[in-house]
Amino acid sequence: DTNPTASTRLAKNVDPHPPSCNITAAKHPSSSWTFNKTLSNLIRKNILRFLDPERDISILKGTLKPGDIIHYVFDRQSTTNISENLYRLLPTASPLKNQYHKRCAIVGNSGILLNSSCGPEIDSHDFVIRCNLAPVEEYSQDVGLRTNLVTMNPSVVQRAFQDLISEEWKDRFLQRLRDLSGSVLWIPAFMAKGGEERVEWALRLILVHTVDVRTAFPSLRLLHAVRGYWLTNNVHIKRPTTGLLMYTMATRFCEEIHLYGFWPFPLDPQGRPVKYHYYDTLKYEYTSSSSPHTMPLEFRTLSTLHRQGALRLHTGSCD
Ligand code: CTP
Numbered sequence: 001d002t003n004p005t006a007s008t009r010l011a012k013n014v015d016p017h018p019p020s021c022n023i024t025a026a027k028h029p030s031s032s033w034t035f036n037k038t039l040s041n042l043i044r045k046n047i048l049r050f051l052d053p054e055r056d057i058s059i060l061k062g063t064l065k066p067g068d069i070i071h072y073v074f075d076r077q078s079t080t081n082i083s084e085n086l087y088r089l090l091p092t093a094s095p096l097k098n099q100y101h102k103r104c105a106i107v108g109n110s111g112i113l114l115n116s117s118c119g120p121e122i123d124s125h126d127f128v129i130r131c132n133l134a135p136v137e138e139y140s141q142d143v144g145l146r147t148n149l150v151t152m153n154p155s156v157v158q159r160a161f162q163d164l165i166s167e168e169w170k171d172r173f174l175q176r177l178r179d180l181s182g183s184v185l186w187i188p189a190f191m192a193k194g195g196e197e198r199v200e201w202a203l204r205l206i207l208v209h210t211v212d213v214r215t216a217f218p219s220l221r222l223l224h225a226v227r228g229y230w231l232t233n234n235v236h237i238k239r240p241t242t243g244l245l246m247y248t249m250a251t252r253f254c255e256e257i258h259l260y261g262f263w264p265f266p267l268d269p270q271g272r273p274v275k276y277h278y279y280d281t282l283k284y285e286y287t288s289s290s291s292p293h294t295m296p297l298e299f300r301t302l303s304t305l306h307r308q309g310a311l312r313l314h315t316g317s318c319d
Contacts, residue, residue, distance in 0.1 A: 035256050036309030043310055044251045050232075051225035053252035054096045057186070058216035061090040070190050073223050074239070078193040085203040086189065089215040095149075095184045096253050101126040104254035107143060108243045109134050111275025112263035118318035119144040122260055129250060131242045132156050133176055135279050143261070143278065149184040151242050154195020157202055160280070164201050173202070177211045185213040190220060235301050241293045247302070247311065257311045262302060264295035269315070 047053075066087045069079050105125035107113075109132065122128060122144035130136070130150045136143055157163060161173045177185070185206075189199045206213060226240050226248045237244070243262055250257050266284045268274050276282045306313040 033306070033312050034309050035312075037255075039308055039310045040251070040255070040257075043305075046232075047229050047248055047251050050229040051222060051248075053249035054094050056219040056222040056225065057094060057096050057249060058091050059219055060094070061087070061092045064090065070220070072193045073191050073220055075193045080190065080193070080196050083200055083203070085200060085207055086217070088207060089203055091214065091216055095214050095216050096249075099127075099253040101254050103127075103256045103258065104129065104250050105144075105258045105260060106243065106246045106250060107131065107134070108259065108261035108263075109277045109279070110261045110263040111278045112268060112315055113139070113142045113261045113278045114275065116142045116260075116314075116317050118142055118260055118314065121314075121318045122146070125258065127254060129246050131246065133160060134277070135176070137179070139278060147180055147183050149186055149246075150180060151186045151188070151246070152202070153188060153191075153242065154198040157195075157198035159282075163198065164205075170205065174205055174209055174211065177206065177213055180211075180213050182212055183214065184216050186216045186218065189217050191218075191223065230301070233301075235297065236294075237298060238294050241295060241298060244298050244302075258314060259302065259311060260314045262299060262313060263315055264299055 064082050064087065066082050066084045068082045070082065072078050072080065103125045104127040105122045106129045107122060119139075119141045123146040125146070127148045128144065128146045130147050133150055133152050133156050134143070136145050136147065157173070161176075162169045164170045164173055187199060187202075189195065203215070205211070206215065222245070223240065226245055227237055229248065230237050230240065230244075240248070243259070247257060247259065261278065263274060266274060266276075276284050302311065302313055305311050
């Protein structure tokens, strides 16, 4: 069903073409907020018409075997094989099976988190989702420590862990994984070509050192299904970001969803500079036209949903 009437009702309030793309158009969401359970239930129901996050969060062991050929989601001409290691680390049941949480936090990686003191508030949620193995220890006051699910794009192995070139980087990577103890490590291994070796190195380390993480590899249909849901709501997203993917999936197993660290703009509402990531020196050029993402459009969509009470965006200090 690609044209649910209930979805289009929500779409009326989501303006994909605001009059100005100026960053000042992104207002600081107000602090008075009440949860709109009816809308949240409606969104969950409509998302379920496109994907089932319980199933699409990961390919399961029974569905593939080592040596099977996979076409990359965004590079259909290119293929990869299911390695022995990847097969061993496929879950046998959905990591989200029978999960239902009252309050979930999704932590994006924007520098808006710095000096927010949001750490304890984030950690108070029943389920905390983080993105791209972002560091927590050194920033715990602002971002918290609790992690129930964390994503890892293959590029993270290169960007944050120097392609594991030395024993020191391997140790750092292993330490980051060990800190996750028992959480879900969600690896989009089949999205774009180029990350095959990096995924393989990471998986080998997990197996050799018997790291206690529950690996998950998103289904091949997830990205298109998520894009389809938002398109039907008139939100034309080129390639959903990790943050939007997490929100879309979290609607399935969370009642109230709180977003922190979502601010894809170089200035805060008071005009002060904001780092692209809270933990590194990556610059905003990265989100420019060459990027496959449309983060400001996603942000405006999330802001609308915040105003409607479907989710809560936290962009200020938690003091
Ligand atoms: N995010 C944001 N504002 C920023 C940086 C990140 O709103 N300045 C949100 C986005 O939703 C993003 C999530 O936080 O998806 C995690 O950040 P990052 O690791 O940079 O996300 P990716 O989407 O994986 O980006 P990339 O494709 O560049 O790896």
